[in-house]
Amino acid sequence: MPHLDVRLLGPLELRVDGVPVAIPRGNTATVLAILLDEANGVVPLESIVRAVYGIDIPQDPETQVQNTIGVLRRKLGAARDRVETVGRAYRFRIDTAELDTLRCKANEDHARALRNEGRLDEAVAALRDALGEWHGPALADLSGATVDSIRRRYDEHRLALLERRIDLDLDLGRAAEVVDELRQIVAVHGTRQRFTALLMRALHACGHTAEALEAFAALRERLADELGADPDQPLRDLHTAILRDGPPADPAAPAASEAPFPRRIPVMLPRANTRFTGRTGQMRLLDGFLEAAEGTAGLAVVTGMGGVGKTALAVSWAHRVAHRFPDGQLYFNLRGFDPLAPGADAATVLGEALVALGVEAHHLPAGLDERIGLYRTVLAGRRVLVVLDNARDAAAVRPLLPVAPGSFTLVTSRDRLSGLDATEGADTVPLELLSDADAWALLVRRIGMDRAMDEERAVLRIVASCGRLPLALTLIGAWAAAHPQFSLASLADRLDTTTNVFRVLASTDLASDPRSVFACSYQALGSRAARAFRLFGLHPGPDLTVPAMASLMGVPPADAEAALHELAGVHLIDQPSEGRYTMHDLLRSYAAERITEEVALAERDMAETRLVDHFIQSAQAAAQFLSFHSGGLDLDPPVPGVAVEHIADLAAAAAWFGSEYEVLLALLRRPSPPGGDSRTWGLAWCLAGYMIDRGLGPDLFEAQSAALAAAERSGDVFKQVVSLGYLSAANLLMGDRDASRAYLERATALTGGIEQPWAKGFVYYALCVQAGREDRDADALAYGRRSSQYFHEAGSRFWEFRAIWAIGWHSARLGMHAEAREHFDRLLAAAEESGAPPGIASAHLGYGFIAHQEGRLDEALLHYDRAREVFAEYGVDPSVAYVRELTGDSLAAKGAATAAAAEWRSAERVYAEYGTTHELTRVRGKLEDVGKVRVAVEGGLISVGAREEPSRLEQAVRETLDAFGYEVIDQTSAFEEVER
């Protein structure tokens, strides 16, 4: 295949296999620019006509454009096939390496990923590579309104990249290196406030505070002269901070500098549909709204009936303008019209948004109002694109709207959301059915031009039958493509006789009931795929895996996968990521109807029970890697036909919990959870370890409350005791020690009425943990001993050795080193015998702590190293963090403060990520102490009355410093006489 080298970021250049090709300026170059602006995407003919001719349309413009395409193909020579005809549209196929805009985008994405990983140096290098693609103003040698629009967009992008690169340089302490560059940039882009802000930061960091203030004054003057405006609030805040001689701050992150929230750049947009077509008018409307929103918190709403393509438009446009939002893009499906689940809860969405923006999970406030306030604070000064998909009404959207300038929110909804228009000044893009031309192009793209030409009339009838609804056209097109032996005319006949209701509804734009079209696809399915389609209606959504579908169907995963592939092949489901399948909510509504009407209740219940068992078994498998927490208790065996996720390692376990956590919670939250009380309790039990490790107190409370209710309904005292124990833990996580104690008292009271020693052991273990958290080591030790006895009696080795470790630990803390060592020896022997590395690591953790207590610090460090190696190998991050914290303690005791601080910071990062509040507070206290020491190292002073002789005192100070490992390092300083 010929190799292309095309450059848009500078004068237009095109080479085929290294040989320059002269593209005639004028329409040919413009069409090339338009096609490459949407590289690998489809551009409808009518869009090209509008872009090339604007309102000055010549006679037969489409032929003119087709002729221009012909010229372009001739110029491309051997690469002529790169320009593809797709129905009444065109596509330019080109690889990333062949087009400068695509290379730039790839480097930009790479830089974002590196920055999120904290690899700032490499991120700067990637951004430099991205910027290196420019060789002057974009399309510098072309003219015309369309080209001007593309050029403005590209050049704006370059400036945004430049800002990000310099911002990172400043974060890396390279102020001196970028000052001159910034001076030159500000000289050219005098009213662009962000560059002036960066210049002020750089100057201030270099100690040129007066010049930084002058830069502000000059900007203020320019803005007043040229725009009649004042500097924006973040810049004024930066100015104030410099006046107060505060630390140099980034005006883009005022909230971050005041609050303990690291900046994180969310990239949450789902994959754009590469076949997205048409809607150019709506895209331009949105572009215009974005331009007009400069300096405000912009808000636009795309409204239209279900299946009309709102999400596709929103996502495509969001990808197109993502570069304008260097602080990230948030995307949330609010599921406002989900047939099977309530819409997304605002507090939950805000929680996810805050975490995505860098707020640690444990800093999330509980109340909705507090979350709204924090969300607005965190977004202040950032430029973030927020996409809120499928909103039910204005009330669902309002809590999620940023209010500070810089961000832009795009909402999609079937509702007109007139409330937002009236009160929030939202701009609205009504999305109608496709034009005849776009609908035709969409269908023809799927069935092929040759077939469409052969049955031209039938195609038009099908387009009309589908009401020009994109979802319906997509489904019918996929069905027709999969059945080339069927004539399009017979398909059109069939639609004509069955879609009367749909046509009426669609044409009035009042509802979304394309059942007839769905039925056409559904009825054509094989029996296995049809069953899978129906069973989709039982899953809480939004997406599922092959084993989940296999469990619903009660068949081997291979059969389920085949069924899913068949559904995906006819576009009844999508595969947004590897191994996960999702279904449009209209279709899921239809699937739910089908299963209710066609499948007996008993069979539906059985399928749901298998699904719950799938989750319980998979959660147990995942929990083994994450926390080793769920071991030790035998749950009811799964019913036949359940498939379990293959979870190979910790990363897979964490990913599985991350993907399914909301689904598991949704199952627990159902008024009548499927599978009965026993499975409700089992689900909650399986989630407990994950929730505790992540510090998810409120969720643990909710899940265990449901579990307790289930246990009470079934009269199972044993399960009640366990749930009460976890409710106690939930309250401990939420900081309510009194409530925690009260639950444990209830659990303790219940244990008197049951025989199972395991339950008693569990309660005593919970008491041990609680006492340990409160530093009541003697109590913890006593509880640990009781717990160990009961677990031993119950024959639960896993839990017995957890208790044995606790006994050793609290003995060591109490200075009873012989007893502690004996318990760690028992643990080590058992762990080595059973081949349980985490047990071996836990024993070394204990040995290290004893050695530390006894002052044998080097030995302590050796044990900690061994423990850390094992925990790290198993990926048990919180345990690794704890070992590092203890390592820091031993280093600090040796006087190696810097090394100790490094270990503590490492632990702090993990605690923060996992939201373990108690541990985080503890390690931060240690770091604070180090901070004090570091501050103190900076200076000293001796001051005596003028008639006194200072040398004796000076000598005493030197000797004291020496005794503590310090010295006076600036020997040249001397006493001077001062006036008070």
Place this chain on the structure above:
Amino acid sequence: MSDSAPGGARRLRRIFKIGPKRPDQTAGLEALARAVVARLRQDGSPVVMTAVDPVQVAAVTGLIDSIQGYEDAVVKVGPLVVSKYRDRLRAHCCTEAEALHLERHPAILDSAADLILLIDSLAAGGLLPSDEPPRGRHRRA
């Protein structure tokens, strides 16, 4: 009668930098400060130190003995401030906020008597003098 502005107006002062002899083998300046503070009662009379390195004990004792011989002297080492004026001797280990306050108001380190007053007020739980302007009437309480 206040003695907040005692003695002559002129003083001898040396400001210096302190660094660890070996970064991983220091006991920490805070430890030094606590050792000195522990050496003195609130009224300035010596107490017996326990469980501290004997070399450090000797050095701290030497420092206290030395400053006792002065009429008017101030020593600041990291978070530690020691002030001697006439018959009063005080030592204090500053918190981060207190250290910051001294950085912003270094003049007080040139008045042993004023520093003693400040240390006494800090020891009694008194707040640092505020840098904030008075609250305006539009501010929320």
